[in-house]
Amino acid sequence: MVAMKARELGRxxxxxxxxxxxVGDVTGNSDTLARVVRVEPRSSMLRRSADDTDNTDGIERPVVANADQLVIVTALADPPPRPRMIDRMLVAAFDADIEPLLCLTKADLASPGELVSLYAPLGVPYVVLHKGGDLDEVRRRLLDRVSVLVGHSGVGKSTLVNALVPDANRAVSHVNAVTGRGRHTSTSAVALELPEGGWIIDTPGVRSFGLAHVSVETVLAGFPDLVEGTVECPKGCTHLGEECALDAWVETGHADPVRLVSLRRLLASREGAADDD
Ligand SMILES: Nc1nc2c(ncn2[C@@H]2O[C@H](COP(=O)(O)OP(=O)(O)OP(=O)(O)O)[C@@H](O)[C@H]2O)c(=O)[nH]1
Ligand SMILES: [Mg+2]
Ligand SMILES: [Zn+2]
Incomplete structure (x- = not known):
């Protein structure tokens, strides 16, 4: 069905x-047009700040509404994993209050061990996939949920969607052998219904995931075991400097030091250049 936005929705x-x-003709017959007269309240909104290439710094751009699971798709090789990008997408999940799932693809090319241990302290669930392999576990995790796939170009998002949804027909393309980058094959986000129930949303590969709009408090909220330790921090503490009270908090055995290392890595991931490549 084709529907256009009614004028009363404004901008x-x-x-x-x-x-x-x-309203209007919702039969979906050819040459018919329905009108969208209302957008229902959203249960979640995944956003990223516009990056430098968009030339509208600091502006938040919505990516997907109403998702309840953010599937962070990372190839184990070709293109190589970039933990900084994973960290930033995790922060985006905290910010949007969407549960993350780490989806490690191309396990036929490299082992997942190193990445899995890097993210173990964060308690992020993960699945390991290779083309043509068993999809039972990922199917189970997607069942009856609205999941959005995000990740660099060429990591295999559309390949996974095609394997999960018969007739999806999402275009896939090779990773450039010279640059190791994908070709930005998918150019728009598309929601597809899963045969077992639930929805999966394929999105175009992103080069960056701007997080300028995400506060320290938002990231900290993902670390409930550390929140109490920040009571002694100076006002406006970034939790990255010498004055931060969290070092003493973990040294006195109140929390696992690796959790503090992870918190700081995620806090630091928000800073710096928009390009995560
Ligand atoms: N060896 C191997 N190759 C894979 C696997 N999954 C996907 N590929 C290949 O990776 C390439 C890129 O896959 P796509 O599905 O187009 O990647 P994408 O993430 O949708 O890329 P964009 O649409 O550009 O964001 C294709 O050549 C796939 O065949 C895998 O598990 N193992
Ligand atoms: Mg794609
Ligand atoms: Zn602090």
Missing amino acids: KGIVVGDRVAL
């Missing part, structure tokens, strides 16, 4: 995942 955007109210 308010509609994004993939939005639930909308329609």
Whole structure:
């Protein structure tokens, strides 16, 4: 069915995942048009700040509405994993209050051991995949949920969607042998219904995941075991400097030091250049 935005919605955007109210011809017959007259309240909104290439610094851009699971797709090789990017997508999940799932693809090319141990202290669930391999576990984790796939170009998002959804027909393309980068094959986000129930949203590969809009408090909220330790911190503490009270908190055995290392890595991941490549 084709629907256009009714004028009374004004400049308010509609994004993939939005639930909308329609009027007019909703038969879906060719040459018919329905009108979107209302966007229902959103249960979540995944955002990223615009990056330098968008030339509108600091502006938040919505990515997907109403997702309840953020599937961070990372190839174990070709293109190589970039933990900084994974960290940033995890922060985006905390920010949007969406549960993360780490999806490690191309296990036929490299072993997942190192990445798995890097993320173990964060308690992030993960699945390991290789093309043509068993999809039972990922199917189980996607069942009856609205999951959005995010990750660099060429990590295998569309390949996974095609394996999970018969007739999805998402275009896939090779990773450039010279640069090791994907070709940005998918150019728009598309939501597809899973045969077992639930929705999966394929998105175009991102080069960066700007997080300028995410506060220290938001990241800290993902570390409930450390929150109490920040009571003694100076006002406006970034939890990255010498004055931070968290070092003493973990030294006195109140929390696991590796958790503090992870918190700081995630806090630091918000800073710096927008390009994560
Ligand atoms: N060896 C191997 N190759 C894979 C696997 N999964 C995907 N590929 C290949 O990786 C390449 C890129 O896959 P795509 O599915 O197009 O990647 P994408 O993440 O959708 O990329 P964009 O749409 O550009 O964001 C294709 O040549 C796939 O065949 C895997 O598990 N193992
Ligand atoms: Mg794709
Ligand atoms: Zn602090």
